[in-house]
Amino acid sequence: MIEKIEIRIIKLPLVEHFETSFGRIYEREILLISVFSDGIIAFSESATDKDPLYSYENNATALHILEEYIIPLLFADKIEDPINFKRNCSFIKGHNMAKSAMELALWDLKAKKMGQPLYKIWGGVKNGVISGVSIGIKDSLDELNGIIEKRLEEGYQRIKLKIKPGKDTIILSSMRKMHAGICLSVDCNAAYGIEHAPLFKEMDAYKLLMIEQPLAHDDVYYHSVLQGDIATDICLDESITGMHKASEAIELGSCRVINIKIGRVGGYIEAKEIHDYCASRRIPVWCGGMLESGIGRAFNVALATLPDFTLPNDISETRRYWSKDIIDHEFIIRKGLIEVPQGVGIGVIPDFDFIESIAIYRKNYHH
Ligand SMILES: [Mg+2]
Incomplete structure (x- = not known):
């Protein structure tokens, strides 16, 4: 059962600026999710950034949907399986990046519980x-x-x-x-x-x-x-x-x-x-x-x-x-x-000392 979910937003500077028809960016603000269940920690990140340039979603909208709808739903329905998750949150129109961020964390969790690489x-x-x-x-x-x-x-x-x-x-x-x-x-x-x-x-x-x-x-x-x-x-x-x-x-x-x-x-x-x-x-x-x-x-x-x-x-x-x-x-x-990393789940391990040092937002949610 999922006992705790942590959300962090970090600010990570790019090696060099990246310019598209939307404009120029020098750093990314990335929303990270950690899910804690039965002694296992699973991870994911949202595809959103600080500003809604690629689509209407940004970190603020993803955070809003996660906090107000997705996390309460996970705890209330005791969901842990990604397939059940997708079905139960299908009432939320749009906000694909917010939904995806949580679904991916649940996939990492599932793979880790099965002791298998996610791929x-x-x-x-x-x-x-x-x-x-x-x-x-x-x-x-x-x-x-x-x-x-x-x-x-x-x-x-x-x-x-x-x-x-x-x-x-x-x-x-x-x-x-x-x-x-x-x-x-x-x-x-x-x-x-x-x-x-x-x-x-x-x-x-x-x-x-x-x-x-x-x-x-x-x-x-x-x-x-x-x-x-x-x-x-x-x-x-x-x-x-x-x-x-x-x-x-x-x-x-x-x-x-x-x-x-x-x-x-x-x-x-x-x-x-x-x-x-x-x-x-x-x-x-x-x-x-x-x-x-x-x-x-x-x-x-x-x-x-x-x-x-x-x-x-x-x-x-x-x-x-x-x-x-x-x-x-x-x-x-x-x-x-x-x-392709061959470890269990996504096969890579986050460096939490570094993540905490560049976090600009942090919140924990308990069941
Ligand atoms: Mg493209």
Whole structure:
């Protein structure tokens, strides 16, 4: 039985700032959950950040939903199993990242109680997952080129460039000239409209692996119009908030690839359902990132061991983001792969002395 839940919010500085079409960030504020049950401690982190830039959720909304609804429900219904948890909290509309944060902690708990690595319980089939890297918008082409060269040397299997209006085709034509054969994709983070269709048509010449989320964060229809118009595969990220949206997008022909993020879709159970559906429709998937700490990265690695995760994932080395991470394990690339931790549960152990030293919020909840 769950006796205690702890929530911490920490402030963790990034090694270098990260710029997308949303803006530039220098640090992440990460909401962490610890669940205590029968002498076992399970962990997770929320995909939310301080500000609601990627979606409407942020740490404040996640904290609100966890404190007012999810934690009282867990204690009242004596829930410990993630499947029961998903069913019992389905009355809460939206707030996928808040729900996912708790569901993931329950998965870690379940795996630890079974004495198994989480990825095995999830049906994972790999010891290593393909690592790609996402590069933020840079001030100059020289700077960007230098970073691409460094990342290729480090062994990343796919380079993804963040773009926004005014910083797109000029960058692409220049990078394609310098790196003709590399596996290259772009992520627009919803920064364009359907009126930019001619620009995306132009991008077909750059032989991109995919164009990620070109149009509005909640759009499915206009993506189908755009996909019908261009040769390059569209990948949806922000728009896919659950199984319903995934099937809607695939039925409409809005995309040919899906980026699965556990937090965005509301937990592993939903992510697995999307994975299975995509596999049945021959739609490849890959695991996206939210600048996670080592705890979130461990869950992403476990997810990416599922069979239909055939494209390079946004799962990079620890040192790409953090000079000091909050776990005892450093994720590194070997031969283009990130190794899957083999310990029980998520297979990594949080460094609580460090976590306490950078915590800006802490609260305990008792049964
Ligand atoms: Mg994206």
